[in-house]
Amino acid sequence: EVQLVESGGNWVQPGGSLRLSCFASGFTFNTYSMHWVRRAPGKGLEYVSSITSDGANTHYADSVKGRFTISRDNSRNTLWLQMNSLTFEDTALYYCVKNGHGSGTYFDYWGQGTLVTVSS
């Protein structure tokens, strides 16, 4: 059974930093791209970032480019999202997501999410 367990969400002041983690199990982690998706209160789903199976290539939404960094350790089945220079607009539930089968970017399994609150 595929399981994705996020952690690291917390309250942080504007300008602060947080590091989210996601531990994956139930599938061959090193063969799938992985992603982060978020949902802010009262808003819809928003794509955040992706990383290829080998960690060689990454992609970011314009809204987080230059502030967030996605990374992974295939030996530990773990995905991270380093978030710097956080703003109020980054307040959201952040989901760790597994890519589906095939070459296209889409999401077939989601974690339960970890909550990031940016507030003064």
Add this chain to the structure above:
Amino acid sequence: SYELTQPPSVSVSPGQTARITCSGDALPKKYAYWYQQKSGQAPVLVIYDDTIRPSGIPEKFSGSSSGTMVTLTISGAQVEDEADYYCFSSDSIGNDVVFGGGTRLTVL
């Protein structure tokens, strides 16, 4: 940046067919995906590659594509199908991936 457009809300009576549309310029060339998100739960993939239903998703869910529009159809919608539904796809060169704004389905 690329955009996918969905109606904010759709409402049907129990047992009726609900249709949720999603329009985008690249949809003739790129597959669309549909996600269901019930209140307090993580999203669930209900349709991939425009028309394919993942294992475990009820047959009541189906997807179709025509030109720049894709449609999620829920046949015989019930109260338990009330949720936010999102389409997802990419721009024509695959650089940008994006969700539609979401459609809240009400069954009452």
